[in-house]
Amino acid sequence: MLNLTGKVAAVTGSGSGIGRGMALAFAHAGADVSCSDVVPGRAEETAVMIRALGRRATAAVVDVRDRAGLGDWAGATVHDLGRLDIAVANAGIARGSSVLTMGEEDFDTQMDVNSKGVFLTVQATARAMVRAGRGGRIIVISSIAGERPEPGAFAYCGSKAAVRMMARCWAQDLAPFKITVNSIGPGFIDTPLAAGAIGEGDIRALNERWVPLGRVGYPADIGNLACWLASDEAEYITGTYNIMDGGLVDAGGWGMQTGQPPMRDAYREMLRTMSGDQLLATLDQMTVEALAEVERLRIERGLQ
Numbered sequence: 001m002l003n004l005t006g007k008v009a010a011v012t013g014s015g016s017g018i019g020r021g022m023a024l025a026f027a028h029a030g031a032d033v034s035c036s037d038v039v040p041g042r043a044e045e046t047a048v049m050i051r052a053l054g055r056r057a058t059a060a061v062v063d064v065r066d067r068a069g070l071g072d073w074a075g076a077t078v079h080d081l082g083r084l085d086i087a088v089a090n091a092g093i094a095r096g097s098s099v100l101t102m103g104e105e106d107f108d109t110q111m112d113v114n115s116k117g118v119f120l121t122v123q124a125t126a127r128a129m130v131r132a133g134r135g136g137r138i139i140v141i142s143s144i145a146g147e148r149p150e151p152g153a154f155a156y157c158g159s160k161a162a163v164r165m166m167a168r169c170w171a172q173d174l175a176p177f178k179i180t181v182n183s184i185g186p187g188f189i190d191t192p193l194a195a196g197a198i199g200e201g202d203i204r205a206l207n208e209r210w211v212p213l214g215r216v217g218y219p220a221d222i223g224n225l226a227c228w229l230a231s232d233e234a235e236y237i238t239g240t241y242n243i244m245d246g247g248l249v250d251a252g253g254w255g256m257q258t259g260q261p262p263m264r265d266a267y268r269e270m271l272r273t274m275s276g277d278q279l280l281a282t283l284d285q286m287t288v289e290a291l292a293e294v295e296r297l298r299i300e301r302g303l304q
């Protein structure tokens, strides 16, 4: 097992899902962890879990859109835990809409959290690392949505593509300081965010069919990859994008909305089990092909 003993990691959005999974993985590997989240109480819940593992942990309420707040958090991490070796810009949100309907405020919020928030997190934590002069590891969370287009999700996809490229540029900026910067592109990971994107479907059951490796991903999977990228052994890896999706993208599976066969069949099956209300509520997430399927089912079932 990778050994992060003596290191301190800081993770944004670590009060849920992948962020919590990475924070716990770092702690299992021996690191102390500075947790933060915008929702009060959430980071503290993760910190309690980490302390139960025998590691030190702090918790703070930080909105990644707040530059001063992130600077204070990075400073407090060094003050309270003694150093800052590993930083993860993880916090993110998903707001879907097509280009025809997306509101300006929704677009700005999506970009502010997912792209600008990652920049501000990297800036605040990299400055603390440069001040300490010991190098460091920075990991940013992109998505497979940043490499494949998806109807009705252009702002999310764009924000994740931006993060992936910015990470490569930051790897160049920070190489002289022996700070590595790498991005992770998760596939479907079993979290509240992914469940929201899937809608009424059972994310585990659907992924058993969609994913070549036969299961949905878990936050602990991403945690394992983050530990590797954060380890001393990964000191020569920088500017890379690390997909972790169980083979989904290469199998053409990412495309529930684009109608590629594996997703389309699984989605059709899911639609057959939905109630009329659920069907109607799912309309917003559909492609032309899936919409046609909904229309057919509505007529077949006599729904208005």
Ligand SMILES: NC(=O)c1ccc[n+]([C@@H]2O[C@H](COP(=O)([O-])OP(=O)(O)OC[C@H]3O[C@@H](n4cnc5c(N)ncnc54)[C@H](O)[C@@H]3O)[C@@H](O)[C@H]2O)c1
Residues within 6 Å of the ligand: 012, 013, 014, 015, 016, 017, 018, 019, 036, 037, 038, 039, 042, 062, 063, 064, 065, 090, 091, 092, 093, 094, 113, 117, 141, 142, 143, 144, 145, 185, 186, 187, 188, 189, 190, 191, 192, 193, 194
């Ligand atoms: N779950 C997936 O399948 C999946 C796939 C690809 C990428 N991702 C990315 O992984 C990251 C984590 O997602 P998740 O699935 O764990 O979601 P999640 O909703 O379970 O957790 C996200 C956390 O970020 C916090 N957060 C939201 N806005 C914030 C803000 N402005 N400032 C600080 N914290 C904020 C939330 O409170 C929440 O605790 C996101 O960047 C997401 O886009 C997730």
